[in-house]
Amino acid sequence: MDSPPLTPADWLNMAVKELKERGHGALKAQPLAKALNVTRGSFYHHFDNLESFHAKVIAHWSEISSGQIIRTAREMAPPEQALDDLLQKTFQSGEALERAVRAWSTVDPAVAAAVAKVDVARIGVAENILIDGGVPQSAAKSRAQLMYWAAIGRLMMPFPAENVLSQAEITELARLMLRP
């Protein structure tokens, strides 16, 4: 029943999974090793210590998130639709992960820095969509910020699944935000 040897990527993927399901408190060598059916020896073979491992985990998350941003930006159909996508789809399957990372960022400055970068990138995408939709540049930034904050705020509700706006409400909001 022995499985193929593990790579650092395997550890990072498991880390992301545990982060999503149990929060950053689960990012420890011993529990992760158990989840991968190996001992901590493997962990300390691939990584120097917990701190550097955490750094690689958050870097991995940044890449994942950046990938999502690129894809979202590429689907820039009509601005109204792009806005819907950005508001809704960005945090669809990634909600739990996003919540966990943001909670983590409140106690780890390195994570906070990474999250801040991703935030800037995402808000930039939203801003460009608004500008493409005819919103004056001066107003676009603060509106994009507002929208982004609302999206983050929603998923930081204790039960984000119960905190939803109807499609009609989202469309109404998008229309409001695209007003010149």
Place this chain on the structure above:
Amino acid sequence: MDSPPLTPADWLNMAVKELKERGHGALKAQPLAKALNVTRGSFYHHFDNLESFHAKVIAHWSEISSGQIIRTAREMAPPEQALDDLLQKTFQSGEALERAVRAWSTVDPAVAAAVAKVDVARIGVAENILIDGGVPQSAAKSRAQLMYWAAIGRLMMPFPAENVLSQAEITELARLMLRP
């Protein structure tokens, strides 16, 4: 140099302080005892165990938050001003605490339940302000939700102090939200 004997309230106040400054990971008997210059014996004299202590901490936070809500609601001057207050003042000195509690809520269902209740109450206040300001009931709820999510989202940014809207922008937003 001996100080007066501690009460459970002293422990709860210290807990809130540590929660605010270091996050919920600091809510442990040993570190708190050290911060209060006593030993864990005192902790286990006043509380059964960590779990019940945590329950009292979050209950204490709920009362604090409810107090703020009452005060905010009582200052219901003109709706525009009340909205400013709700958006800005609620999380002024309490930003770090709010962040910590919300991060905590992502890993503790009991905390999540308490936070959810406070959220409902706060959104209710915002909704009433909007209704007082002439917004139709049907639209008031979703707009109040949006505003609340944005407020929460802002303070969950890694550096909330750098994520601010100018007073002009807030006023503009309040005006927008109060549109019938």
Place this chain on the structure above:
DNA sequence: GGCGCCACATACACTGGTGTATGTTGCCTA
């Protein structure tokens, strides 16, 4: 066919936490 390295396993010393059981000290009170 022995060499070396990769991917672990094992063992050890250590830290920082929990909960419990049992002192100890001062004050309040009958």
Place this chain on the structure above:
DNA sequence: TAGGCAACATACACCAGTGTATGTGGCGCC
């Protein structure tokens, strides 16, 4: 003035984690 209780302190057994040092099995390769 003796008892009793509140507010601790002390000591113990235990657990879950870290990091490090060293052992080991297989496989690639010349």
